[in-house]
Amino acid sequence: MTLRKLQVTKRMKQIMAGYYLMGHQAEDVAWVTSGAPVEILYSMDVYPAYPENHGALIGATKMGSHFSEFAERRGYSRDLCSYARSDLGCIFANRSPIGGLPKPKFLFACNNICNTVVKWYEVVSKIFKVPVFVLDVPFVRKDLKESYINYVEDQIYEFIQFTEKITQKKFSDENFRKTLKKSLKAVRLYSEILKMGKHKPSPITCFDAFINMAPIVCLRGTDYAISFYKEMRDEVLNRIKNNEAAVEDEKLRLLWDNIPIWYRLGWLADFFASRNVCLVADTYTNAWTSFLTRRKDVRGLAEIYTVIYLNIGIERMAEFINKLSEEYDADGIVMHSNRSCKRYSFGQYEIQKMIKIPSVVIDADMTDQRSFSEAQVETRLEAFLEMLT
Amino acid sequence: MKIGYFCTFTPREIIRAAGFSPIRIFPDPSKASLSTAFIQSYSCSQARGCLDKILNKEIKLDAAVFVRTCDTMIKLADIWEFCTEMKTYSIEFPTKINKSTESFYFTELKDFIRVLERWGGEITLKSLKESINLYMKLEHKLRKLFSDGADYEALMRVEKLDVEKAVEYLEKRIGKIDGDDGKRVLITGSVCPFPELFKTIEKVGFKIKDDTCTGTRSFLFSYPRMDIRSINDGIMYIVRKYYSKAPCPTKHYENDLRFRYLLEMSKDCEGVIFLLLKFCESHFFDYPQLKEILEKNGKKTLLIELEFPIASIEQIRTRIEAFYEMLQ
Numbered sequence: 001m002t003l004r005k006l007q008v009t010k011r012m013k014q015i016m017a018g019y020y021l022m023g024h025q026a027e028d029v030a031w032v033t034s035g036a037p038v039e040i041l042y043s044m045d046v047y048p049a050y051p052e053n054h055g056a057l058i059g060a061t062k063m064g065s066h067f068s069e070f071a072e073r074r075g076y077s078r079d080l081c082s083y084a085r086s087d088l089g090c091i092f093a094n095r096s097p098i099g100g101l102p103k104p105k106f107l108f109a110c111n112n113i114c115n116t117v118v119k120w121y122e123v124v125s126k127i128f129k130v131p132v133f134v135l136d137v138p139f140v141r142k143d144l145k146e147s148y149i150n151y152v153e154d155q156i157y158e159f160i161q162f163t164e165k166i167t168q169k170k171f172s173d174e175n176f177r178k179t180l181k182k183s184l185k186a187v188r189l190y191s192e193i194l195k196m197g198k199h200k201p202s203p204i205t206c207f208d209a210f211i212n213m214a215p216i217v218c219l220r221g222t223d224y225a226i227s228f229y230k231e232m233r234d235e236v237l238n239r240i241k242n243n244e245a246a247v248e249d250e251k252l253r254l255l256w257d258n259i260p261i262w263y264r265l266g267w268l269a270d271f272f273a274s275r276n277v278c279l280v281a282d283t284y285t286n287a288w289t290s291f292l293t294r295r296k297d298v299r300g301l302a303e304i305y306t307v308i309y310l311n312i313g314i315e316r317m318a319e320f321i322n323k324l325s326e327e328y329d330a331d332g333i334v335m336h337s338n339r340s341c342k343r344y345s346f347g348q349y350e351i352q353k354m355i356k357i358p359s360v361v362i363d364a365d366m367t368d369q370r371s372f373s374e375a376q377v378e379t380r381l382e383a384f385l386e387m388l389t
Numbered sequence: 390m391k392i393g394y395f396c397t398f399t400p401r402e403i404i405r406a407a408g409f410s411p412i413r414i415f416p417d418p419s420k421a422s423l424s425t426a427f428i429q430s431y432s433c434s435q436a437r438g439c440l441d442k443i444l445n446k447e448i449k450l451d452a453a454v455f456v457r458t459c460d461t462m463i464k465l466a467d468i469w470e471f472c473t474e475m476k477t478y479s480i481e482f483p484t485k486i487n488k489s490t491e492s493f494y495f496t497e498l499k500d501f502i503r504v505l506e507r508w509g510g511e512i513t514l515k516s517l518k519e520s521i522n523l524y525m526k527l528e529h530k531l532r533k534l535f536s537d538g539a540d541y542e543a544l545m546r547v548e549k550l551d552v553e554k555a556v557e558y559l560e561k562r563i564g565k566i567d568g569d570d571g572k573r574v575l576i577t578g579s580v581c582p583f584p585e586l587f588k589t590i591e592k593v594g595f596k597i598k599d600d601t602c603t604g605t606r607s608f609l610f611s612y613p614r615m616d617i618r619s620i621n622d623g624i625m626y627i628v629r630k631y632y633s634k635a636p637c638p639t640k641h642y643e644n645d646l647r648f649r650y651l652l653e654m655s656k657d658c659e660g661v662i663f664l665l666l667k668f669c670e671s672h673f674f675d676y677p678q679l680k681e682i683l684e685k686n687g688k689k690t691l692l693i694e695l696e697f698p699i700a701s702i703e704q705i706r707t708r709i710e711a712f713y714e715m716l717q
Contacts, residue, residue: 075677079431079668111484115460118484118641119674126645126678134641136490138481138497139463145500148481151493158489314467339431342670346464349427350471 003273004239004246006204008232012212015228019218023047023102028167031101031124033117034217035287035308036110036135037301040160042221043179044169048108049101050218051124055083058090059262059367061097068368082340082367084120091127106130106166108159112137112311114343133162137306141313144306153302177296183221184292189229190216191289196236197280198328201245202253203236206282207269208246210260216288247278252388255324255357256282258336258344259366271378275385280328283309283321314347318354325357331388332358334381339365360384390508393450393475395439396458397607398482398634400498400627404454405552406520407502407510411454413548414439415582415603417447418698427472428465433668434697435580436465443473452476452508454501457484458639459671478504482631485641491628498624517623523552530559531608537564539576539597539604541584548607571596572716575655575688576604578664579672581695589702590662593709598658600635600651609635638671648679652686659716660689662709667696689716 023029026047032038034052041048058064064082067089072078074092076085090096109121109132118134125132135155138148160171190213197204212232219225239246254272256279261268272279287309293300309320321333333355337345352359362380365371392404393414404411416438424440442448453475455466463479470477481497483490502512531547534540543562547555571591577600581587587597599605611633617623636647655661661683665672680690691712693705 075680077673077676080670080673084674115458115463115484115639116670116674119638119671122641123674123678134485136483136485136641138493139457139479141467141479147493147496147500151490154489314464314471337429342432343460343464346428346432346461347467349429350468 003205003269004244004248006208006212006232006235008228008235009208009211011231012215012228015219015224016214019224020098023049026102028169029102029104030106030108030163031104031121032108033110033113033121035113035305035310036108037156037305039176039179039183039221039301040156040163040171041108042183043176044163044167044171046163046167046169047102048218049104051087051101051120052083053214053217054090054096054098054101055086055367056214056260056262057097058086060265062263062369063097064263064367065370067093067096079339081114081116081120082365084116084123086367088120088123091124104128104130106163107132108135109133110135110137110305112305112308114310114341116343131162131166133159135159135305137311139313140307140311140316142315148306149299149302152306153299156298156302176298179221180296180301182223182226186216186220186225186229187289187292189226189233190285191292193229193233193236194281194285194289196240199240200253200329201247201250202278202280203239203244203246204280205246205269205272206256206279206285207260207265209282209285210265213285213288216285220288245278247273247276249276250278251276252332252385253278253280253328253330255280255321255328255330255333256284256336257321257333257348257351258338259284259341261336261364261372262367263369264364264372267374271381277385279334280330281324283317283324286320286324310343314350315354317347318351321351321355321357325355330357332360332384334384335359335361336366337361337363339363339371340367358384358388390451390510391449393448393453394456395435395453395462396456397602398456398458398631398637399454400480400501400631401552402517402520402524402627403498403502403512403624404505405523406512406517406623407505407508408516409452409505409508409510410551412448412450414442414448414450414453415545415548415580416697417442418583419445419447427468431668432461432465433579433666434695435666435669436461438697440465440469440472443469443475450475452478455479456482458482458637459669461668476508484639486632487643491625491632494628494632495624498627502620502624512620514617514620514623517620518617520552521617521623521626523556525612527552527556527559528608528610530556530563534559534563535599535605538591539587539599541587541604544603544607545582545584572660572713573598573658575599575651575658575661576601576664577651577654577661578602579666579669579695581664581666583697583699586664586699586702586705589706590709593706593713595709595713598654600654601664602637606635606637638675647675648682651679652682655683655686655688658688660691660712662712663690663692665692665694667694
C-alpha cells in the first residue's frame with residue numbers, strides 16, 4: 001500500500017466512544033449544529049450532541065441510504081439533505097450505528113452553515129417536543145458589517161438566558177473564558193496540524209484530516225480535544241522529521257472542496273495514493289481553523305461564528321482557495337458537487353472560473369451512496385489527473 | 390430604472406419610493422437551459438428558470454434585489470452578480486421572525502436605502518408615504534379579488550406592472566371573474582407562475598383557497614398602526630408590515646405559527662393540495678408533519694411535485710380528478 005495511515009486515529013476512536021457514552025449519562029443534552037458556538041454549552045455543563053457528526057458516522061459506516069429510507073417512508077423527500085434524512089431515519093428506526101443520540105432537552109440551530117438546519121431542527125423539535133433556539137447569522141456576501149456582529153452578539157446573550165432557564169444552571173463568565181481558551185487552544189493545534197500539509201512531501205492527506213476531525217467539531221472547548229490534537233501533532237511532526245510522506249513518491253498535490261464523500265473515503269484515498277497524488281488540504285476542515293479570535297468574550301465569539309467559510313460570498317471563497325493553493329503549492333482542486341449541500345455546492349461553477357488552479361467537479365452526495373456513480377467519478381478524475389501530468 | 394425581485398418579502402415600497410420600478414421575475418415556460426452552466430441541476434427550477442430568463446434576454450432589467458430566504462436564493466444572488474451585468478444586492482431579512490430581531494432588520498433596510506441612493510435613487514418622506522399607501526391599496530384590491538376566487542392570471546400581471554397601473558388594472562378586473570362554487574380546496578406551496586395549472590384544478594370542480602408564494606402569500610399582511618412622521622417611522626412600518634406577512638416556510642416563527650395558520654385556513658376546505666417545487670427544502674421539510682396534522686384534523690391531502698416548465702399537465706389533471714373523486 002502506498003498510503004501511510006496515522007496511528008493516532010485509534011486514539012480518536014477511543015475518545016469519540018467516550019464522548020458518545022458521556023452523552024447517555026449527561027443530565028442536560030442539547031442537539032447542536034456543527035457551526036454553533038458550543039463554548040457556551042460546555043461552559044454551562046450542557047452536553048452537545050451533533051446530529052451532523054452522527055450523519056457523517058452513518059455515512060462512513062455505509063448505512064446512509066439504509067437509514068435515509070426510514071425517513072423517506074415517512075414522507076421526507078429524497079432531495080433533502082442526507083445528514084438530516086439519515087438522522088431522522090435513526091430516530092424513526094430507534095437505532096443507529098452508535099445506538100442513537102441521547103434525547104435532547106433543547107436544540108440549538110445556528111444557520112451560519114445553512115438554512116437547512118433551521119428546518120431540520122424544527123422537525124426534531126416537534127418529534128421530541130422540545131424547544132429550539134435559532135441563532136440567526138446574516139450571510140457575509142461582501143464586507144462584514146458591524147450590525148451583523150451586534151445582531152449575533154445580542155442573540156448569543158439571549159441564548160444564554162434561554163439555556164439558563166431550561167437547565168436552571170447559571171452562566172459564569174469565568175467558566176466561559178476558560179472554555180473559550182480551551183477551544184482556541186484546540187483550534188490552534190488542529191490548524192497547526194493541517195498546515196503541516198504544506199511540507200513537501202506532505203506528511204498528511206485531507207483524508208487524515210476528515211477522519212480525525214470529530215474532536216474539533218464535538219469536543220471543542222474541552223481538554224480531550226487538546227490532548228488528542230497534541231498527540232496527532234506529534235505524530236505528524238515526527239513524520240516530517242523522518243521525511244515520511246503520507247503518499248509514497250508524491251507527484252501531484254491537490255486540494256479538496258466540500259464535505260467528504262464519507263462512504264467512499266477509503267476508495268478515494270486509495271485511488272489518489274495509488275496514482276501518487278496527495279490531497280494536501282481542503283476547504284472543509286479548514287473551516288474550523290478560522291474559529292480564532294483575540295477577544296475572549298461573547299463579542300469575539302460572535303465575530304468568529306459569523307465569518308466562517310460557509311457563510312461568505314463566492315468571491316471570498318475563491319480568494320480562500322487561491323490562498324490555500326499558493327500556501328500548499330497545489331496543482332489543482334477536486335470539487336465535490338454535493339447534492340445534499342446546496343449552500344456549499346452552488347457557486348462552485350463560478351469559483352472554478354475565479355481560481356488560479358485547474359479544477360474538476362465530481363457529482364455525489366456526502367452520506368447517501370445511491371447518488372454515487374463509481375465509473376463516472378473514476379473517469380472524470382482519471383481525465384483530470386491526465387491533464388495535470 | 391427597473392429593478393427585478395424574486396421574493397414576496399422584498400420591500401417594494403422602498404424601491405418605488407426611491408424612484409425605481411420593482412418588477413417580479415418569474416420563470417417562463419420555455420425550455421432553454423443556459424443556467425445549467427452556472428448552477429447545478431439539483432437547484433429548484435424557480436432559481437434556474439429566473440436565471441434562464443435573464444440569460445436568454447427575455448427580460449431587460451437594470452438591477453436585481455434578493456432577500457435572504459433559502460440556501461438556493463442566497464447562493465443565486467452570488468451567481469447572479471457574477472453571470473449577469475446587472476447591479477445586484479441582497480438584503481439580509483432575518484430568518485427568525487420575532488420582536489427582538491426587528492431592530493436588526495431596520496438597520497438592514499437603512500443600508501438598503503443607501504444602496505438605492507448609490508444607484509441614483511432618492512427617498513423622501515413624501516415618496517415613502519405615497520408608496521406605502523399605494524401598495525396597501527393594491528393589496529386590499531388583491532384581497533378582494535381573491536375573495537371571489539383565486540385569480541392567478543391577474544396577480545401575475547400585477548407583479549410585472551407599476552403599482553399605480555396595477556391598481557387601475559385591478560379596478561377593472563374585480564368582479565369580472567366568476568366565483569363558481571365547487572369543492573373548496575386549500576392549495577399550499579411554493580411558487581407556481583403558471584395560471585393554467587390552477588385553471589385545470591378549477592375545471593375538475595374545485596374552488597381554490599390559496600396559500601402559495603405566487604398567490605396570497607404575496608399580499609396578505611397585517612398593517613401596523615403607527616403614524617409615519619419621518620423616514621425612520623416609514624422604515625419601521627415596513628419592517629413590521631413584512632414581519633406580519635402570511636407565514637412562509639423559509640422563516641422561523643414562534644409558537645409554530647405557520648402550522649397553526651394553515652390549520653385555520655384549511656378549516657372550511659374539504660382537502661389540501663401541496664403544490665411543491667422539486668428541491669424546495671423549506672417546504673419539503675415541513676410537508677410530512679404538516680400532512681399528518683391536517684389529516685388528523687380530517688383533511689385529505691394530495692402532494693404534487695412540480696418542476697418548471699411543467700412537463701405534463703395531463704398527468705396532473707388525472708391525479709387531481711382522482712383526488713376530487715376521493716373527496717366525494
